Amino acid sequence: MYISRVKIDLDNRKNLRDLSHLGCYHGWIEDSFPEERGKENRSRKLWRIDSIHDEYYLLVLSEKKPEESILEKYAIKGSLETKDYDPFLEKLKEGMRAKFRIKLNTVKSLADRSQGRKRGRLVPVPLDELIPYFLSRAEKNGFHVDEDDLRIVAKSKELFEKQDQEDTRIKLDLVSTSYEGFLTITDLEKFKKALTQGIGKKKAYGFGLLTIIPCHG
CATH class of the missing domain: 3.30.70.1200 (Crispr-associated protein; domain 1)
Structure with missing residues (x-):
């Protein structure tokens, strides 16, 4: 890569x-x-x-x-x-500590069974849930972050436009949250997958790229 x-x-x-x-x-x-x-x-x-x-x-x-x-x-x-x-990927090891940065499309599925939907509609993650939202995804992707080592550095809405099948231009605001901090690799295979395949939604549109700088000493 x-x-x-x-x-x-x-x-x-x-x-x-x-x-x-x-x-x-x-x-x-x-x-x-x-x-x-x-x-x-x-x-x-x-x-x-x-x-x-x-x-x-x-x-x-x-x-x-x-x-x-x-x-x-x-x-x-x-x-x-x-x-x-x-x-760079080959040098990574479990237990390694690194500084990281990532921008996520911070949305969650809200159950809506009133109209017989199998999948809930996506809504922005509330401000007070953004930290636990990230921490839960960290564990699933092979790394651990202490809450004291995590901070939100930016939060915004970003414009995305597309054309539907009838050539009508649709404008969407995609919610964006950027995180920085320090992580520890806990599962090397899952972590490498997170690095190379991204985390979360809308990865083709600028979200989900996790980058790290290993800590030395």
Whole structure:
């Protein structure tokens, strides 16, 4: 696998117009793998926008190397970095402690049996439930986080647009919560799956990419 990072050029007004919602970013990333164009089954890509000192970076985890010229389409030229992710994965061990960051589409299913539905409707997770919401998902994905080592660094709604079968444009607000903290790997197999396949919903649209920096010493 490969992990890539590029600095987005948001001083360019055209870029601001072209990247007006999450679906635009999704299209940009998919276009960066031209060998998959037209294929029904495309490889999985996880991605996230990170803000660092008022500058914005696109982070992409992919099975194949992206086409550099396309992934730099809306970026500062020469800012793209792509690294082989497999050697990093091979160094991970159970018991290892690491700093992490992740952005999740924080929704939950609310049971609604009044109309005979088998599945409940999705609603935003209330503010006072966001910490336990994350902690419960951590254990399922092979890592443990102490509540004192977890913090919410951002919470917002992000615009996503799509066209339905009748070509009607639909606008959706996707709730977003970004978490940072320190974790301990408890199940290596589950943890590697979480790193490479993502956590939660809407992974194609910028959610669920877990990144870590191992602690040393």
